[in-house]
Amino acid sequence: MSLTTILKYAIPATIISSLPLIANAADHAGSNLKADDFVGISFWFISMALVAATAFFFLETQRVSAKWKTSLTVSGLVTLVAAVHYFYMRDVWVETGTSPTVFRYIDWLITVPLLMIEFYIILRACTKVSGGVFWKLMIGSLVMLVGGYLGEAGYINTTLGFVIGMVGWIYILYEIFAGEASKASEEAPESVRSAFSTMRWIVTIGWAIYPIGYFMGYMTDGVDAASLNIIYNLADVLNKIAFGVIIWNVAVTESEAK
Ligand SMILES: *C/C=C(C)/C=C/C=C(C)/C=C/C1=C(C)CCCC1(C)C
Numbered sequence: 001m002s003l004t005t006i007l008k009y010a011i012p013a014t015i016i017s018s019l020p021l022i023a024n025a026a027d028h029a030g031s032n033l034k035a036d037d038f039v040g041i042s043f044w045f046i047s048m049a050l051v052a053a054t055a056f057f058f059l060e061t062q063r064v065s066a067k068w069k070t071s072l073t074v075s076g077l078v079t080l081v082a083a084v085h086y087f088y089m090r091d092v093w094v095e096t097g098t099s100p101t102v103f104r105y106i107d108w109l110i111t112v113p114l115l116m117i118e119f120y121i122i123l124r125a126c127t128k129v130s131g132g133v134f135w136k137l138m139i140g141s142l143v144m145l146v147g148g149y150l151g152e153a154g155y156i157n158t159t160l161g162f163v164i165g166m167v168g169w170i171y172i173l174y175e176i177f178a179g180e181a182s183k184a185s186e187e188a189p190e191s192v193r194s195a196f197s198t199m200r201w202i203v204t205i206g207w208a209i210y211p212i213g214y215f216m217g218y219m220t221d222g223v224d225a226a227s228l229n230i231i232y233n234l235a236d237v238l239n240k241i242a243f244g245v246i247i248w249n250v251a252v253t254e255s256e257a258k
Pocket of ligand 1: 108111112115144145147148149161162163164165166169207208210211214236239240
């Protein structure tokens with residue numbers, strides 16, 4: 001057996017066998033989960049869905065052609081990083097009944113840039129796209145998240161935090177709908193163009209759930225901490241798992257077309 005063959009099986013096997021261990025490591029609060037704590041239950045459900053999605057995306061890298069492997073790996077990293085944060089967020093919620101804001105934002109700070117990189121990677125797999133696209137999407141994400149964090153954590157006025165966050169998000173939307181990323185996507189094959197288009201609708205509609213939650217949670221008396229966490233949790237299923245599945249679909253379609 002050659003080294004590459006050994007690695008081909010050893011790497012996914014190691015990753016996948018370690019996932020339950022990771023799930024267990026952060027589990028201090030499990031026994032305190034109450035049957036009527038629906039927010040806590042949603043944290044549990046979603047953390048397990050994220051673990052399963054991670055195993056799936058990593059394993060499926062074996063199936064697609066070389067140039068699509070990176071996008072699937074990145075999808076798996078998004079769900080892996082989120083899964084680990086969910087274990088900790090779940091503990092904070094179950095133990096204290098308060099919003100795990102710090103963990104939530106650390107997670108976003110890692111996963112949002114990774115999701116943005118996906119746009120760049122899938123374009124790079126099939127068109128000529130400049131590195132500037134990558135940096136613009138990165139800067140937009142940072143402005144969005146730093147503004148939101150400063151607002152939610154009480155360092156600045158919540159309205160100001162909201163406005164700064166919105167500027168970052170609108171800039172990202174501009175870039176993927178009308179800017180350089182959008183223009184580059186026009187040269188891509190049909191399946192990539194359609195995936196790109198679905199991905200940007202997720203960034204529009206799926207991502208809109210977070211500022212709406214923020215607005216209702218901090219700027220009106222609309223929702224309490226429990227509802228805000230349910231809203232953020234459900235949004236993550238769409239924006240992390242479903243987003244990854246769309247990429248998986250285009251990767252498989254394009255790989256089999258050859
Ligand atoms: C996996 C996590 C994702 C995709 C998180 C996305 C988060 C946002 C799109 C947050 C957006 C916000 C604004 C647009 C303004 C107010 C503050 C935020 C940070 C909630």
